[in-house]
Amino acid sequence: MKKCLYTDQIDDYILNKLEGGAKEQFEEHYFNCPSCFRQMEERDALISTIKNRGAWLFKDEAASEQRDWVPAWKRALSSFTPRQWATVGVAAAALLLVVFGVLPQFRGSSPQFVLSETEVVRGESLTLISPIIDxxxxxxxxxxxxxxxxxxxxxxxxxxxxxxxxxxxxxxxAVPEETRQRMxxxxxxxxxxxxxxxxxTLIAVSSKVQFQVGPAE
Incomplete structure (x- = not known):
C-alpha cells in the first residue's frame, strides 16, 4: 500500500510545529484522508490513556522521595499491588485491542476526540445554522x-x-461593525x-456556505 505523503506531518501537527499555510493544508488533507484520520485517532487514544492513567500509576512517587533514594522505575514497580498489576495488564491489553484490533475495522470512519472526562466528539462535518441562504x-x-x-x-x-x-x-x-460596513x-x-x-487538534469542519446580501432598499 502506498504511503500517504502527509503521514510524516502527523507528529508535527500534534506537537504544533506546523505553521500558517502548512498547518491549514494538513488539516484540509487529514480530515478527508481515512489513513491519516485513523492514525490521528490512534494517537488520541494513546494520549488520553497516558493522561488519565499516568497520575494513578505514579501517585506514590512524591511520598517516596522522602525515603532513601531508589531509581524511580524500581519504586514504581515495587509499589504495585497484585491488583494494580492486574489492572495495568488489563488496561494494556485493552489498549492494544483498540489500536490493533478495533480501529482498523473503522478505517473509513471519522475519529473520536476526547474533549474531557465526559465529552467525546466524532470528527465530522460541523452544521451551520445562520445565515445559510440569501x-x-x-x-x-x-x-x-x-x-x-x-x-x-x-x-x-x-x-x-x-x-x-x-x-x-x-x-x-457577532459580526464587527467594521466588517459589516465592508459587506x-x-x-x-x-x-x-x-x-x-x-x-x-482540528475535530470538525463545516462546509463553506454561500449567501448573498440583498440590494439596499
Whole structure:
C-alpha cells in the first residue's frame, strides 16, 4: 500500500510545529484522508490513556522521595499491588485491542476526540445554522451547532478573499461593525467554521456556505 505523503506531518501537527499555510493544508488533507484520520485517532487514544492513567500509576512517587533514594522505575514497580498489576495488564491489553484490533475495522470512519472526562466528539462535518441562504440585509451574527464546552471555533468569512476571521468558544458570534460596513449589498459571500479541541487538534469542519446580501432598499 502506498504511503500517504502527509503521514510524516502527523507528529508535527500534534506537537504544533506546523505553521500558517502548512498547518491549514494538513488539516484540509487529514480530515478527508481515512489513513491519516485513523492514525490521528490512534494517537488520541494513546494520549488520553497516558493522561488519565499516568497520575494513578505514579501517585506514590512524591511520598517516596522522602525515603532513601531508589531509581524511580524500581519504586514504581515495587509499589504495585497484585491488583494494580492486574489492572495495568488489563488496561494494556485493552489498549492494544483498540489500536490493533478495533480501529482498523473503522478505517473509513471519522475519529473520536476526547474533549474531557465526559465529552467525546466524532470528527465530522460541523452544521451551520445562520445565515445559510440569501439575506435581505447584512447579517449581525453567525451561528452554528455547538459540539461541547471544551471546543474552540474559528470562523472565516470570504468574498473574493478572506474578509474576516475570529476565534470563539461560543457557537454564535457577532459580526464587527467594521466588517459589516465592508459587506456591500448585492455581493456574494461564503463562510466556514472549524472546530478545535483543547489541544488544538482540528475535530470538525463545516462546509463553506454561500449567501448573498440583498440590494439596499
Amino acid at each position: 439575506v435581505k440585509s447584512v447579517p449581525t451574527f453567525f451561528e452554528w451547532k455547538s459540539l461541547g464546552q471544551e471546543v474552540e471555533y474559528k470562523i472565516s468569512l470570504y468574498n473574493s478573499e478572506l474578509l474576516w476571521s475570529a476565534v470563539t468558544r461560543d457557537s454564535r458570534i 456591500l449589498p448585492g455581493q456574494r459571500f461564503a463562510w466556514q467554521v472549524r472546530a478545535f479541541s483543547a489541544r488544538g
